[in-house]
Amino acid sequence: MRYIIIGAGAVGGAIGGRLAESGREVVLVARGAHYEALREGGLRLATPDGRGTHLLPVVNDPGQLGELRADDVLVLAVKTQDSIAALDPWGHRPVAGGGTAAERLPLVCAQNGVASERLALRRFRHVYGMCVWLPAIHLEPGSVSAAGTPLTGILHIGCYPSGSDETARRISADLEKSRFDSPVVEDVMRWKYAKLLANLANSIVAVTGLLTSDEGLALYRRARAEGDAALAAAGIEAVGDEEEKEFRGDKITLEHFDGSERTGGSSWQSLNRGTGTIEADYLNGEIALLGRLNGVPTPVNDALQRIANTFARQRRAAGSMTVAELTALVDEMAQ
Structure with missing residues (x-):
């Protein structure tokens, strides 16, 4: 699975960086000065176990990726007020083998609040809620720090509005190999x-x-x-x-x-x-x-x-x- 992190700030940067450290394929999506810093110098991730720079693919527009892959996972990690603007460019993008991102790809809402999942479900068929307990800071372009130890965060995941499936379990397994606890739950909105x-x-x-x-x-x-x-x-x-x-x-x-x-x-x-x-x-x-x-x-x-x-x-x-x-x-x- 390839993880496309839409919003590589505090939460998205920490999740993307940790996934990359465990060998998962990651693409970061950012804008403005943060995009330029990530493109030129990589993601600087500081945690209690060290500091590292992750030279990951970064885009500010989905067109830069071309056709999406059937094994892509979209992780929405922007603030909820930015959700619609962040999602709109992705839904119509073609996916290898036919169909669009909105029709075929899983979309995980790794955000505070409870509104983004409903906003996303108007556009995407396969939406997952994620309850994010992840103490992380993003104040400077290109830089994210996450102070949690021994785990970086706890990320409950489940289908929206309820339930679970094999995709949720696969995402959870990748996260749990990346310094997160990620329980798959039937009632993710109860946690959110x-x-x-x-x-x-x-x-x-x-x-x-x-x-x-x-x-x-x-x-x-x-x-x-x-x-x-x-x-x-x-x-x-x-x-x-x-x-x-x-x-x-x-x-x-x-x-x-x-x-x-x-x-x-x-x-x-x-x-x-x-x-x-x-x-x-x-x-x-x-x-x-x-x-x-x-x-x-x-x-x-x-x-x-x-x-x-x-x-x-x-x-x-x-x-x-x-x-x-x-x-x-x-x-x-x-x-």
Whole structure:
């Protein structure tokens, strides 16, 4: 199988680099300065067990690959707000032996949130969800670091909307030879909804920095309580905290191998890079959507969604608001 990583940032770069290290064939898809850096100098991947440069094929347009292969696997690893733009160039591409990518190839959504799988299924017949627990950072073109050890990440995979098949098992086997735990599950969205609830903290981290203070944790708990209520009203089951904790165990610990402190997650990185967009619409905004559909008030998530989007749009610096200021603003907006 050849893995085409659509979005070779923190998650995509870590998955692609680890797959390449275990001898799997990988193509990276990137854009802008990151594409140029990957093309000219390769993917620089730093992990607790060392630093390496992977000279992998890299494209910024599927036309550069020509006809796709029947054994290709498309791995979508962009932020959800970029999913449609990232997918549109790939669906109509011809595949060796006949048909198109949308008709024949597996598409794995290795992303936060729960919306991309549905977006993808409108275009692709064979969609797989992936719940991503992978602490990784991408701040500079051409460079990705992943601090997890002894495993780099945990990547639950399953068919969307549910089920499993031989393709999922083959992808899992390749990942498990590449420093990942990758359970094949029948209910992958149940795991992704649990991750969604955890990711409601992303906007708080992006705006204020690491979630370490009692005040910051209190704000997250308010957002999480709304999330729990919205999922319950919608009849959506998520993996519980105890089940998740028991499964993860000590499979991943963070090792600050470069001497630096752990920086923020995916939303924090978006603000840090000044991308102009952030995934809040598909994290806090997912809870807001479920709340509106099911008559559940979600004022804290509504406010966090708006504040995070304002930060991204205005390209305000990550971590530039105090938790006290954010809490006061949320309370004001929630009235």
